[in-house]
Amino acid sequence: MMKRVLLLLVFLIIAISPATLALAQKNSPLINTIRIEGPIDPATAIYVHRSIGEAEENGAQAVVILIETPGGLMDSMQKIVQDFYASRVPIVVYVWPQGARAASAGAIIALAANIAAMSPGTNMGAAHPVVMGGAQPDKIMATKLENDAAAYARSIATRRGRNVDWAEQVVRKSVSVNENEAKQKNVIDIIAKDQADLLRQINGRKVDTAAGKVTISSVNARVEPIEQTVRERFLHAIDNPNITYILMLLAVYGLIFELSNPGAILPGVVGGIALIMALFSFAVVPVNMAGILLIIFAIALFLIDLHVPTHGILTVGGVISFVCGSLMLFSGGPPGYQISPWLTILMSVLTGGFFIFGVGAGIRAQRKRAVTGAEGMMDQIVEAKTDIDPKGKVFVEGSWWNAQTDGEPIKKGEMVRVIKLQKLTLLVRKEEATPKAGSPE
Secondary structure, eight states, X not given: OHHHHHHHHHHHHHHHHHHHHHHHHHHSOEEEEEEEESOBOHHHHHHHHHHHHHHHHHTOSEEEEEEEBXXXXXXXXXXXXXXHHHOSSOEEEEEOSTTOEEETHHHHHHHHSSEEEEOTTOEEEOXXXXXXXXXXXXXXXXXXXXXXXXXXXXXXXXXXTOOHHHHHXXXXXXXXXEHHHHHHTTSOSEEOSSHHHHHHHHTTOEEEETTEEEEOOOTTOEEEEOOOOHHHXXXXXXXXXXXHHHHHHHXXXXXXXXXXXXXOOHHHHHHHHHXXXXXHHHTTSOOOHHHHHHHHHHHHHXXXXXXXXXXXXXXXXXXXXXXXXXXXXXXXXXXXXXXXXHHHHHHHHHHHHIIIIIIHHHHHHHHSOOOSHHHHHTTOEEEBSSOBSSEEEEEETTEEEEEEESSSOBOTTOEEEEEEEETTEEEEEEOOOOOOTTOOO
């Protein structure tokens, strides 16, 4: 009897445990996490906005933003800060993993969070504003831009109760701090070695949200990441300067190859799609017009060198212009918006080769003398099979043709040169030459 009772208890425990565990997990507090990597751009702002909305619908205790960024666009940063202010869920920005940084726009985003945290070996700061496109504003405009950014940083620090002086210096003097300095200067609230340590330290903290004061409960919390959608990943990818650069060159390659080889179709389609995507990216990514003009000039030099015998001098000049334009294309923009030097070198070599061998082969093929059809018969030297005075017969390209002399009479067996085709009669001229191999007797 006792054995039966014990077996029944074991069975009940096994049967009930999964349901009990699932119910306990469902009733445990929820923490949503999102990951920001790379430059702050419009796709990042869209991702943050959607994630905060989902966290509010899920009833999450907090949104933990794991950030690692060199900076980015001011407009996108401001939209993220506005979403932080409007959030009914506490926002925690955590500079992670070890060795990461939250520079420029990333530093301002961290200041705007309800709770700012850093992992060991990280740093944040250097938020001096940069003019898009590499343009150099005059002194008055530069001062206005700096004052505006400094006031914005001060207002954020004041609202979140952080070091206002440091917030101003991070803009005016591009100061940067590691995690220990940031904690001492009241720039951040927490130093956490990992995410578990972070959740332990934020438990029980009270913060101000758009819904009022909220106490965070993160003990035994369920941590559920909110991933980027395919659309957000795509937008973030094409906003990358390296991707934009490749798209621009694909557009150039495709369209020029299509124009030099009409009817190829595929290069034109690929080039057209790449051009539209590149133009979309140019609307977001800061572009230096001098860089674009140098790249256009380089392409012009490549094309001219295909038609004019310069012994490669224009091609060398084109490569130099292309490299300089590529290096300048995104210069002067916000941090994170520069092209990899290795990509510049690779694409310069490929572009030079494309025009020399690819487009050049197409143009040479167009100039090549036709070898078939009516055009293929032109200028051939054949034997007169009958007297031609003024008309007779010749044998060309495996067929008998009516022939007409353009001048003096031609006797049977003499060599003639085909001048042109008039309707179905070949106009020929007397020529001293050896008979064509393979011509019938």
